[in-house]
Amino acid sequence: MKLTDELQRAVDAACEVEVTADTARRVLALLDLTSLNDGDTRESAKALCARALTPAGPVAAVCVWPRFVKTARAALKGAPVKIATVVNFPAGESTAAEVAAETRAAIADGADEIDVVLPYRAFIDGERTRPLNLLRACREACGEGVVMKVILESGAFPDPDLLSWAARDAIAAGADYLKTSTGKITPAATLAAAALILEAIGQSKRPVGFKASGGIRDTAAAAAYLHLADGLRGPTWATPATVRFGASGLLDALLADLGHAPVESAAAGKGY
Template sequence: MPTTAPAFADVTASDGALRRFLHGLPGVDTVGLEARAASLGTRSVKTTSKAYAIDLAISMIDLTTLEGADTPGKVRALCAKGANPDPTDRTTPRVAAICVYPDMAETAKEALAGTGIKVASVATAFPAGRAALPVKLADVRDAVSAGADEIDMVIDRGAFLSGHYLKVYEEIVAVKAECGDKARLKVIFETGELSTYDNIRRASWLGMLAGADFIKTSTGKVGVNATPPNTLLMLEAVRDFKAQTGIQIGVKPAGGIRTTKDAIKFLVLVNETVGEDWLTNEWFRFGASSLLNDLLMQRQKLSTGRYSGPDYVTVD
């Protein structure tokens, strides 16, 4: 993918041009956005469609552990679960990726060999992003050299909220260059800290202009993470970006999505906003640690008619 879509090359030529473009985007109708997200969330998905949705959601999970107490043993166990989520039913899909800190990327890569599951690694001084650019790039370099297939970077929210859009843009471009052709880049906005829907729309376009392969809501480390309205807004952004450039960008809501009911609501948002082209783990992911367990319990209920409960899935 080019660093900047040719149709928007002039937009990123200067800080002033980028600011004029981002502030010239249509303002977000808060009431309309939230009403549409709520309305789509009431859609009923039953029986065969629900079984399909559950399997699709499992296949879209970036199964995540991002704790200070992470150990190689915990990461290997998580990789085993991602590769074989339900040992009692080998038809259960594998997850899309295992997401870890850079120092655990090599462990995950070894554990996932031959499974087809990607290794995703957070980087750029995750989760705060408060580090000098050379430090952030070294973080990315370490993760990629350890075998990461995907990099989840955080933007400098302080710079963005101060209006230093070109600085944020140039950092994303530099991280994208560090990924090269070895890793796809997910750009995390931390939507809970951006305060307004207008800022989320601007961040979405900024990330896409800079070469993001995915735009991602959150780190999962703040009070407000992925919500239907902010994800709907980002889906609308990738839809409009593709319409104008022909370039498809993925979306990853992360943090706070814990139940099958929640996951299906997000899948409905995808289907109704951007369509079937995004209904694959190539273009849509869930960043989650506990969602998989609920999906497995609901899947078992559909196949057996009984709700097995949490004791029948592994504790992460």
């Protein structure tokens, strides 16, 4: 994916960043601990929630299928961990009405955050109204108190201009975060796509966060995205309100770099 010279320099610098314990600590606090596997169960969702309260501190959120939101809410009652779920996932082909209904149901079950897939195939094929209307329907269903993260599925986009356009449209539709990927196609997250998304966020007239998701499995990979955000948005910008990492296997790598033993569970190592 061709970038401007400025963005390419930022990506190159991110590739050279060194991993430190401080980096691992920062990333852990930004983690959306995720399991979106076909074989997930209530028990695996409970195990995921148990892993979210780590010896090094809590993660930012857990992300589970909508059918497990109630389970996660009960398991994390009183804990400083948000409950996230997905809608229009992973294909991005539901109707606006279906997405709105699914969003309202998830919120009623206790979801704090909704990760909604942009109808990316339709967008790439030249449609604009339907994708925007779907995101607006999700935004309306979320209301003011629930976070909406828009999954762009950046790896499906054939050129950088189109991805930047999708990012800007998602912001216009009310996105609170722009997220790289579902993790269900290849390529998933890339630093080049992240740079374009962060550039669009920087051009926004209101605060918008960034979520890297898809294939981020070790601290070194996460550190590169964090360094990229620091370089393009400023060294104090990245907080749980502005940056997230969607992953499951990443947690044990972070804990190892912080001197803690890996935490095994039925949910570990698969997510995205």
